[in-house]
Amino acid sequence: MASLTxxxxxxxxxxxxxxxxxxAPMINQFSVELPVSSKTAxxxxxxxxxxxxxxxxxxxxxxxxxxxxxxxxRELSMMPSSIKxxxxxxxxxxxxxxxxxxxxxxxxxxxxxxxxxxxxxxIEQLAAGCRLTWTFAIDPKPxxxxxxxxxxxxxxxxxxxxxxxxxxxFDGLSTRSHS
Numbered sequence: 001m002a003s004l005t006x007x008x009x010x011x012x013x014x015x016x017x018x019x020x021x022x023x024a025p026m027i028n029q030f031s032v033e034l035p036v037s038s039k040t041a042x043x044x045x046x047x048x049x050x051x052x053x054x055x056x057x058x059x060x061x062x063x064x065x066x067x068x069x070x071x072x073x074r075e076l077s078m079m080p081s082s083i084k085x086x087x088x089x090x091x092x093x094x095x096x097x098x099x100x101x102x103x104x105x106x107x108x109x110x111x112x113x114x115x116x117x118x119x120x121x122x123i124e125q126l127a128a129g130c131r132l133t134w135t136f137a138i139d140p141k142p143x144x145x146x147x148x149x150x151x152x153x154x155x156x157x158x159x160x161x162x163x164x165x166x167x168x169x170f171d172g173l174s175t176r177s178h179s
Contacts (some may be wrong), residue, residue: 027136030133036173045132049061057162
């Protein structure tokens with residue numbers, strides 16, 4: 001007998017603008033230097049399947065066609081495999097070989113409890129390598145404001161793990177390209 005696959009239940013989140021990145025109830029910002037050019041980092045961070053090098057992320061795919069830019073939609077899959085997010089990019093800026101930035105808000109999530117979630121990725125060229133600045137902004141639904149404060153260390157550590165996994169990935173990418 002064939003097994004039935006159930007479709008995930010999606011919970012809608014509210015849109016936001018760039019201001020939310022500095023006004024959200026919970027903001028985590030991480031900055032890390034990578035041993036690759038800004039162009040290489042950008043291409044890796046925006047490709048289909050990006051972030052699958054992160055412990056908690058199992059894959060990503062764009063639901064909109066190339067070229068990517070404002071209005072692009074991506075679906076991100078996380079552990080456990082039933083957790084998914086749909087992301088809508090509202091900022092996409094590329095200054096080739098110098099500065100790259102994109103920002104999205106989550107439109108739907110398969111876990112309840114969030115009101116708004118946004119993420120900003122900024123990649124800037126340095127004399128050697130580049131700097132990735134990753135900002136996460138979260139506003140839970142009202143009944144979860146207190147639990148979010150209680151669990152903020154866990155959330156911060158999970159986000160930091162993604163940043164550390166990304167640093168490790170790019171360190172390895174740099175090593176492979178110089179071999």
